[in-house]
Amino acid sequence: QVQLVESGGGLVQAGGSLRLSCAASGRTISVNTMGWFRQAPGKEREFVAASTRNGASTYYADSVKGRFTISRDNAKNTVYLQMNSLKSEDTAAYYCAAVRIGSTYSSSGYQYWGQGTQVTVSS
Numbered sequence: 001q002v003q004l005v006e007s008g009g010g011l012v013q014a015g016g017s018l019r020l021s022c023a024a025s026g027r028t029i030s031v032n033t034m035g036w037f038r039q040a041p042g043k044e045r046e047f048v049a050a051s052t053r054n055g056a057s058t059y060y061a062d063s064v065k066g067r068f069t070i071s072r073d074n075a076k077n078t079v080y081l082q083m084n085s086l087k088s089e090d091t092a093a094y095y096c097a098a099v100r101i102g103s104t105y106s107s108s109g110y111q112y113w114g115q116g117t118q119v120t121v122s123s
Contacts, residue, residue: 002026002112004096009117012086016121020081022096022114033100034072034079035059037107038092038119045095047105049081059104063089088123 008020024031035050049070050059058070069082079096093116102109 002028002031002098004098004112004114006094006096006114006117009094009119011120011122014086014088014121014123016086017082017084018086018119020083020094020096020117020119022079022081022098024077024079024098028077031077031098033098033104033110035097035100035104035110036070036079036081036094037097038090038094039116040092043092045107047107048094050100050104051079083119086119086121088121091119091121093118 003025004022006022012018032053033050036048037045038048039045047061048064049068051070051072055072067085071080095116096114097110099111100109101111
């Protein structure tokens with residue numbers, strides 16, 4: 001079992017920045033790819049970013065490329081999402097995911113999920 005705990009969400013003005021963190025615990029040796037997804041009210045959960053275990057490969061949704069950066073600190077079993085130039089359309093609950101069992105870009109491709117952290121961008 002792997003437990004994931006997100007933090008760092010909050011309220012920010014458009015154009016501002018936030019950094020989300022996700023700390024993994026438990027059977028962390030099994031954690032390969034870690035990713036971030038988000039879900040806005042009334043919408044499906046969508047892929048945001050992902051990173052392989054060594055950080056050599058990173059993946060981004062087109063909507064966040066150039067604004068968001070995913071990084072990992074394996075010594076701390078933590079993945080980060082640095083979000084810059086935030087827009088109102090980035091408002092959503094952000095979820096951390098770990099242990100990829102399928103597609104990197106699909107929510108069904110991950111075995112473990114955090115409880116989510118809310119990001120609200122005011123315009």
